[in-house]
Amino acid sequence: MHETLLVEEILGAALSEAGKRGAKSVTRLRLKLGALEGVSPESLRVAFEERARGTIAEGASLAIERVSGRAVCTECGEPVAVDAPGDAHGAPLVGDCPSCGGRTRIVAGKGWTLESVRVVT
Numbered sequence: 423m424h425e426t427l428l429v430e431e432i433l434g435a436a437l438s439e440a441g442k443r444g445a446k447s448v449t450r451l452r453l454k455l456g457a458l459e460g461v462s463p464e465s466l467r468v469a470f471e472e473r474a475r476g477t478i479a480e481g482a483s484l485a486i487e488r489v490s491g492r493a494v495c496t497e498c499g500e501p502v503a504v505d506a507p508g509d510a511h512g513a514p515l516v517g518d519c520p521s522c523g524g525r526t527r528i529v530a531g532k533g534w535t536l537e538s539v540r541v542v543t
Contacts, residue, residue: 425461425469428534433473440478443446448479452538458491458504458531460469491531493517497524504531 432453440448451470455463463486470484491504499519519526 450540493526495519
């Protein structure tokens, strides 16, 4: 399950940051999640709640901002919207440019970024 792997990484990053601050608990995480990851925010929240049990992040809220998928043409530079994970298949080249027929490359919407971790010290 992709959600489980993502949550492992996200929780690990949050707990690492909390450790650096000498935190007693983590109360909130703010995350940017690429739409091309193919994971719904709700399923990620459920996986986070399950995985955070027994850690200092148990009960923490998880705020998720979706980052839309975008590609750019490698020939003409035209931006191209990429809406579904199936458009990407994890490859850096996603198809033909609607303007010039050149190849496109994903520039946004993959991966995740932990924007902030709120802790209690």
